[in-house]
Structures are given as structure tokens and as C-alpha cells.
Amino acid sequence: MKKMVVVMMIMMVMVMVSEASMIEQTCKETPDFNLCVSLLDSDPRGSSADTSGLALILVDKIKGLATKTLKEINSLYKKRPELKQALDECSRRYKTILKADVPEAIEAISKGVPKFGEDGVIDAGVEAAVCEGEFKGKSPLTSLTKSMQKVSNVTRAIVRMLL
Template structure:
């Protein structure tokens, strides 16, 4: 009799565990659908998927969360670009003036635009859109300050503009 009760309990536990696993899998698929559906509404579907899927937070994020993840990506790229600017001071001293301008502009992106976007996404997304647009403008103005073909950060600037375009599209979904 005791063995029979144990077998019944074991069977019920197995069924419960199977249900929990299936529910977890369905939640993961549903959240993946949010990323996919959201990225389809941006100007660069592949970039959007790549950026969001590289962050584990995206698996449980809503649209606000996805926007915040992308703002974090802008901050990370801005910080990386500042590092490249600092290295370029040593390797390209003749570009000091445009590098100084870029240093200022990328600090604005990292310290002001990102901060503003984070607060606004959580509150009034209209202001987040302005901050994201400004980040792209700051990067473009930086790039335009170099003599033609001499910018050591062209690739990073182009990437910043693309990420800003994707982020802006997601922020607009919040309006």
C-alpha cells in the first residue's frame, strides 16, 4: 500500500513538472515573438534582432524593456567610441581638433542623451525620441568634422546611427 501511494505521488509530480516545463517553453516562445514582431517594425530587422537577442533581458521584456536594452547598447557603443577617440589622440595627433569635438559629442551621448532617454522611456517616451535623435545627430556632426576620409571612427559612427534608428522606431511604438 505504501508503495502504491509513492507511485501515485511520483506520477503526479512528474505531470506537474512536465506542465511547468511546457509553460516555461511557451513563455519563451511568446517572448521571442515580441522581439520578432517588434523588430519587424524597425528600419533594420537583422540589426534589431542581433542587438536584442544578444541581451538575456529581452526574453522577458515588454516594449519598454526592449527600448531600454537598446539605449544600453547606445551607451556601450558611445563608451567604446570614446575609447577609440582616446587611442586616436596618440596615433593621429594631427586630428586633435576634430577628435576634441568628437570627444565632447560622444560624452554628450553617453552622459546626457542616454540618461534622458532612460528616464523618458520610463515616463514620457516623447522626450526619449528626442534624446535618441540627438545621439544620432551628435555622432553625425562628429564624423562631419574630420577631413574627408580621415575619420578613425567612421565604422562606429555608422553603427551608432543605425542603432539610433532602430531604437527610435521602438520608442515611437511607445507613443
């Protein structure tokens, strides 16, 4: 009986090590290892996901960040009405991420056509950069737009592994 318990414990440890190593191995191939590990470890699906699953988790992170940024944009309309024009452009950009880029990436990765998934992920980073540029250096969204660019770059690297 003791041997069986010990064997079971060893097997559980081996599974946990292999799960962690999948995330770590995958993240080593991205431009930001620490961000990648942090994002994937924060999602319970990460521990059992294959590369496609890890990519989909990160696309969900892009979606969540875009949603958060849109909420911030909406609150800035009240606080900073002088930025209406730039905020309007950013709102359009982040809505594009949510309505076009994210669904395109999810569908493409899910259907095994990662090239189109890569396109959606790249575009999310581009949309964030264009939004940031609308403020001419005085953006109240810099932290969020830079985060979107970083998450997009990490996600792109993982999607490229599927090509």
C-alpha cells in the same frame, strides 16, 4: 506524474516562444530587423521585457557604444595627433551622448514620456553624424559612427511605439 512533466515542458516552450516573438514582433517595426534582434537577444533582460524595457535595453546599447567610441577617440589622440581638432569635436559630441542624451532617454522612457526619450535617441545619431563629418571623408571612426546611427534608428523606432 509523466503528464505533469509534459505539461510543464509544454508551458516552458510556450513561454520561450512568446518571449522570442515579442522581440521579433517589435523588431519587425524597425528599420533593421537583424540588428534589432541581435542587440536584444544579446541582453538577458530582453527575453522578459515589454516594449519600454526593450527601448531601455537599446538605450543601454547606445551608452555602451558611446563609451567604446570615446575610448577609441582617446587612443587616436596618440596615434593620429594631426586629427586633434576633429577628435576634440567628436569627444565633445560623444560626451554629450553620455551626459545628456542617454540620461534624457532613460528618464523619459522610465517615466512614461517617450517623446523626450525619442529626442535623446535621435540626438545620439545626429551627434555621431556630426562627428563623422568633422573628418571630411577620412574618418578613423566611420565604423563606430555608422553603428551609432544604426542603433539610434532602431531605438527610435521602438521608442516611437510607445507614443
